[in-house]
Amino acid sequence: MIKSAEVRAQLKKIKELKAAVEQSSARSAWDKGVKQYALELWEKYYETAMYCAKNDEPIPSLSHKTLLSGASNWKCYSRGGCSLCYDTQIAERLCNATELKKTKGGQLDPNPREDWIDVQARALNQAANLLLSCKH
Numbered sequence: 001m002i003k004s005a006e007v008r009a010q011l012k013k014i015k016e017l018k019a020a021v022e023q024s025s026a027r028s029a030w031d032k033g034v035k036q037y038a039l040e041l042w043e044k045y046y047e048t049a050m051y052c053a054k055n056d057e058p059i060p061s062l063s064h065k066t067l068l069s070g071a072s073n074w075k076c077y078s079r080g081g082c083s084l085c086y087d088t089q090i091a092e093r094l095c096n097a098t099e100l101k102k103t104k105g106g107q108l109d110p111n112p113r114e115d116w117i118d119v120q121a122r123a124l125n126q127a128a129n130l131l132l133s134c135k136h
Contacts, residue, residue, distance in 0.1 A: 011049060037126075
């Protein structure tokens with residue numbers, strides 16, 4: 001049971017953050033995918049906050065560092081298996097029908113400079129930025 005009024009208030013703000021992300025506009029397939037990543041990052045942060053609250057530990061502040069869960073950057077987070085692992089899953093989340101057809105559902109690289117894990121890292125960075133912008 002969470003006793004401190006301050007901790008309850010922090011948890012309430014974290015829940016309000018999720019509602020703000022859910023209400024954010026996302027028209028394109030990319031934006032919808034970024035929003036989904038943001039909600040997944042929120043979920044991991046909320047789990048951490050609940051664990052800390054139940055164990056009388058301070059809840060870490062919401063930041064890129066906290067969201068990275070120990071990874072040094074979003075590329076390491078993505079390559080480390082902290083999010084989607086399969087190219088086809090990443091492509092389905094981030095691409096519209098035309099892009100999916102062009103890349104054969106994620107079987108082909110998205111562009112000459114990146115693979116799907118790199119694209120996911122870019123989306124995760126934008127998702128973290130979305131989450132942090134909704135914090136205010």
